[in-house]
Amino acid sequence: MTTAELPLRPATPDDFLKASALLFGLFHRAVDPAAQDLDRRVWDADRTLVVTDGDEVVGHTFAAARDLTVPGAVLPAAHVTGVGVAPTHRRRGLLTRLMHRQLRDVRDGGREPVAVLWASEARIYPRFGYGLASTRLELTIDTREVRLPAAAAGSRLRAGTPADLLPELTKVYDTLRPERPGWSSRDDSWWAQVLDDSPGSRDGATERRVVVHEGEGGVDGYAVWRSKSGWSDAGPNARVYVSEIAAADSVAYAALWRFLLGIDLARKVTYGFAAVDDPLLYLASDPRQLDTHFSDGLWVRVVDLPAALAARRYASDVDVVVEVLDPLLPENAGRWRVAGGPGGATCERTTAEADLACDVADLGAAYLGGTSLAALAAAGRVRELRPGTLHPASTAFGWYRKPTAPEVF
Numbered sequence: 148m149t150t151a152e153l154p155l156r157p158a159t160p161d162d163f164l165k166a167s168a169l170l171f172g173l174f175h176r177a178v179d180p181a182a183q184d185l186d187r188r189v190w191d192a193d194r195t196l197v198v199t200d201g202d203e204v205v206g207h208t209f210a211a212a213r214d215l216t217v218p219g220a221v222l223p224a225a226h227v228t229g230v231g232v233a234p235t236h237r238r239r240g241l242l243t244r245l246m247h248r249q250l251r252d253v254r255d256g257g258r259e260p261v262a263v264l265w266a267s268e269a270r271i272y273p274r275f276g277y278g279l280a281s282t283r284l285e286l287t288i289d290t291r292e293v294r295l296p297a298a299a300a301g302s303r304l305r306a307g308t309p310a311d312l313l314p315e316l317t318k319v320y321d322t323l324r325p326e327r328p329g330w331s332s333r334d335d336s337w338w339a340q341v342l343d344d345s346p347g348s349r350d351g352a353t354e355r356r357v358v359v360h361e362g363e364g365g366v367d368g369y370a371v372w373r374s375k376s377g378w379s380d381a382g383p384n385a386r387v388y389v390s391e392i393a394a395a396d397s398v399a400y401a402a403l404w405r406f407l408l409g410i411d412l413a414r415k416v417t418y419g420f421a422a423v424d425d426p427l428l429y430l431a432s433d434p435r436q437l438d439t440h441f442s443d444g445l446w447v448r449v450v451d452l453p454a455a456l457a458a459r460r461y462a463s464d465v466d467v468v469v470e471v472l473d474p475l476l477p478e479n480a481g482r483w484r485v486a487g488g489p490g491g492a493t494c495e496r497t498t499a500e501a502d503l504a505c506d507v508a509d510l511g512a513a514y515l516g517g518t519s520l521a522a523l524a525a526a527g528r529v530r531e532l533r534p535g536t537l538h539p540a541s542t543a544f545g546w547y548r549k550p551t552a553p554e555v556f
């Protein structure tokens with residue numbers, strides 16, 4: 148049997164252990180039964196495709212059913228993860244088959260207008276119509292070089308474990324989520340996944356810790372962190388690793404950062420999920436000392452174009468005809484009129500002359516309001532066919548805050 152003929156099918160619960168072993172191997176991790184149990188909580192055979200060769204699972208992809216916040220709305224979105232092909236079967240088209248089938252299934256399912264993912268390597272997914280929709284700043288902060296404004300009166304911090312403080316975390320997260328493009332819904336299983344603390348995941352650091360901020364109305368912010376002991380010839384040199392920080396307002400946000408940057412014996416604090424417009428850039432006495440590193444965040448694939456473009460809101464009034472290329476999902480190809488604004492929008496097929504032309508991946512890139520159509524045009528990706536239409540459309544497709552995705556799923 149050639150690779151192209153290997154069976155590709157929906158998974159069954161019996162495939163889990165083999166699929167899990169495949170993924171541990173592909174990501175160069177020793178099999179960790181604790182992490183595996185946790186993965187099993189979020190894994191759903193009905194949302195998984197596998198390729199088998201005899202008894203072996205040699206290809207795998209999973210699309211978790213979660214909601215995603217987009218500009219002005221919260222939508223069901225296929226959260227694609229666990230993509231992998233066995234090293235014995237690589238570069239023979241199995242990923243291509245899996246991606247094509249998965250996108251077709253999502254489209255035919257009729258419920259999720261977009262698919263989203265984090266890429267292990269940024270080169271993999273554009274060919275399947277995914278566009279880079281959010282960027283991520285990784286910060287490595289020298290605690291002695293950065294000062295924050297003095298604390299506001301009435302701030303209170305409380306420390307605890309993730310297990311003890313989970314109700315507070317979920318409350319804050321769910322309160323903030325509808326306003327934060329790029330955030331995904333978390334049920335109990337996803338919270339368990341996000342807060343995974345199996346010893347194999349610690350890399351010599353402590354267990355996870357949580358600090359919550361209490362304002363006048365109760366808990367309104369939290370940070371999840373761990374630390375790692377370190378000593379140098381010059382003295383203490385511990386590191387603090389922040390995995391998540393969320394706050395309802397500037398008082399809570401500054402108080403949490405003040406706490407994290409003030410932990411005794413630590414010299415560096417790292418945080419991997421800052422937004423490109425993160426408030427810390429404007430709070431810190433010397434933003435250069437945040438030592439930012441820029442990388443790709445969430446990739447978005449527009450699966451049902453009219454549903455996706457009508458579902459989000461626009462920053463300003465828009466009425467534009469876009470000619471779209473989508474060889475993989477031809478239902479999306481052709482000319483679409485997007486009309487609306489901050490209160491809602493419609494997207495309908497049209498025979499009118501096009502104002503702009505682009506690939507479906509560019510609409511994915513612009514979908515969360517973080518990548519501008521004008522920047523894509525400057526890169527030669529979006530084309531302005533009718534002069535004067537690009538700039539207003541670019542403003543409308545933007546949003547008042549940049550998207551950020553707080554977790555790699």
Ligand SMILES: CC(=O)SCCNC(=O)CCNC(=O)[C@H](O)C(C)(C)COP(=O)(O)OP(=O)(O)OC[C@H]1O[C@@H](n2cnc3c(N)ncnc32)[C@H](O)[C@@H]1OP(=O)(O)O
Nearest residue numbers: 173228229230231232237238239240241242243264267270
């Ligand atoms: C959302 C997520 O889960 S991200 C995790 C992705 N998984 C991993 O990184 C685990 C390790 N890697 C793998 O499992 C595999 O190499 C995969 C899944 C990335 C690719 O699977 P394959 O079956 O080899 O891909 P396939 O043969 O369909 O390749 C399709 C095309 O993508 C290209 N491609 C595939 N992987 C890569 C890569 N890592 N970098 C650059 N190009 C790539 C191929 O060259 C091919 O290009 P072509 O059509 O011009 O010839």
